[in-house]
Amino acid sequence: MAINNLSPLSNLKAELRPLFSNGYMLAFFKKFCDAIKSRMWGCKTGKNARYDAEAFLKVFFYSEITGRSIESASERLNKYFLIKKRGRRKKYADGRNKREVPHQTGVNKFLRGIGLKKAKRILRECLDNQLKEALKLGLISRRVNVLIDFTEHDYYGKRKDKMIKRTNQGKGTKNMRQYLGFSILSRGIHLYAGLEHFAKKQSQVPTILKFLQHLINLEFKIKFVLMDREFFNAELISKIKAMKADILIPAKSFRKIKQIIEDYIRGTGNRVRTYTVSTGHKKKIRFSQKLYLILQAKKGYSLLEVKRGFQRGILTLNDAMKLIYPITTSQKPKSKPSSWPSRTSNFYKKRWFIETGFSDLNRMGRRWKSRYDNTRYLDLLVRMLLYNSWKINRKYLEKIQTKRQKSQKWTLQDNQDVLIESFLEA
Numbered sequence: 001m002a003i004n005n006l007s008p009l010s011n012l013k014a015e016l017r018p019l020f021s022n023g024y025m026l027a028f029f030k031k032f033c034d035a036i037k038s039r040m041w042g043c044k045t046g047k048n049a050r051y052d053a054e055a056f057l058k059v060f061f062y063s064e065i066t067g068r069s070i071e072s073a074s075e076r077l078n079k080y081f082l083i084k085k086r087g088r089r090k091k092y093a094d095g096r097n098k099r100e101v102p103h104q105t106g107v108n109k110f111l112r113g114i115g116l117k118k119a120k121r122i123l124r125e126c127l128d129n130q131l132k133e134a135l136k137l138g139l140i141s142r143r144v145n146v147l148i149d150f151t152e153h154d155y156y157g158k159r160k161d162k163m164i165k166r167t168n169q170g171k172g173t174k175n176m177r178q179y180l181g182f183s184i185l186s187r188g189i190h191l192y193a194g195l196e197h198f199a200k201k202q203s204q205v206p207t208i209l210k211f212l213q214h215l216i217n218l219e220f221k222i223k224f225v226l227m228d229r230e231f232f233n234a235e236l237i238s239k240i241k242a243m244k245a246d247i248l249i250p251a252k253s254f255r256k257i258k259q260i261i262e263d264y265i266r267g268t269g270n271r272v273r274t275y276t277v278s279t280g281h282k283k284k285i286r287f288s289q290k291l292y293l294i295l296q297a298k299k300g301y302s303l304l305e306v307k308r309g310f311q312r313g314i315l316t317l318n319d320a321m322k323l324i325y326p327i328t329t330s331q332k333p334k335s336k337p338s339s340w341p342s343r344t345s346n347f348y349k350k351r352w353f354i355e356t357g358f359s360d361l362n363r364m365g366r367r368w369k370s371r372y373d374n375t376r377y378l379d380l381l382v383r384m385l386l387y388n389s390w391k392i393n394r395k396y397l398e399k400i401q402t403k404r405q406k407s408q409k410w411t412l413q414d415n416q417d418v419l420i421e422s423f424l425e426a
Helices: 012-020 027-039 053-066 070-084 106-113 116-136 202-217 233-242 253-266 303-311 317-322 341-363 373-400 412-425
Strands: 141-154 175-186 189-198 219-228 246-250 272-278 287-298 324-329
Touching: 027 053, 027 253, 027 317, 027 373, 027 412, 053 070, 053 106, 053 373, 070 106, 106 324, 106 373, 116 189, 116 253, 116 373, 141 189, 141 202, 141 341, 175 202, 175 341, 175 373, 189 202, 189 341, 189 373, 202 219, 202 233, 202 303, 202 341, 219 341, 233 246, 233 287, 253 272, 253 287, 253 303, 253 317, 272 341, 287 373, 324 341
Parallel strands: 141 219, 219 246
Antiparallel strands: 141 175, 175 189, 246 324, 272 287, 287 324
């Protein structure tokens, strides 16, 4: 049943039930299964195998929805299907009972057989399908803003290969896995669009450019790319501008940047200044890009308040400079220079969507402690799919609730509860 044909109902769960019916239920799960089965040609099960690939994935997906371990999810599903099944339960000669779903060891073995490269291709295919679905439903437009940031997951094993990095922020460990996440922001909806497991000494520039080009190939038009200051790189900024996209990124504390902030505090400089970022002289291929630097005061302060505080002797120069941070953009100033800097610098705060999104991914269930990179990657993939399904359903409900007097919010827990009910009935 198409979503456009649904009529508003009073009960939220009854209203969303057709979205997860047997014809439409867990569309991302079905596409996830199809994507994995199409990539598992080298690990096919035998003709007389007890379970097919979808049975293993069903246990895995159920564990992700409920936030349980693979062992707990397997036992609960097995018990559930045994209760529903009629007839006497079959016993083997050694006293073991016949199972209806795969055991934990079988599920883990199946997941390990997928491999990290295949997992990355599966993630790309599944997330692309969700973006196309959101576009088809009119929840997002073709003009999108791209958010990019790193997330770190602590590692407690003994590995010392290139996929395990060092960190000073881990809890009880100095090792971590580092992931580069990509998401899009359009029409007020935030959706994850990509994930990359980063190795030691791996350059971030080719990975980011490859993802942006992939979005362009999907016929999306990139308006802004929002990144943290650790991505402040002349080559990256120059190539993003060549893709006809603008960037929003805080500037690093270079000597010239500090001088611009000091000039503004002393009253000899403007709030918006031009700044050219370029690669070092030792580089064989040099990149250069003209940017516009916007000064912004930290939360709880205003630029005028900081400037007057210094001029009246309330603040020292160092204290005043600590209350101001620079935002750079490749977008040319608009016709109204008085409002353009504030609007542009405030729009950069949207980058926190991806930060809070990573927190939501971690709240969905316990973090896996698997030593295998591909299973950890698949775990993050499914959480992203569940996060996107929550955002899409929530945005859809907002559309059909516009004519209601009393609006109701669709929380992450509501989304998980309906998924569990529909998942067991499928």
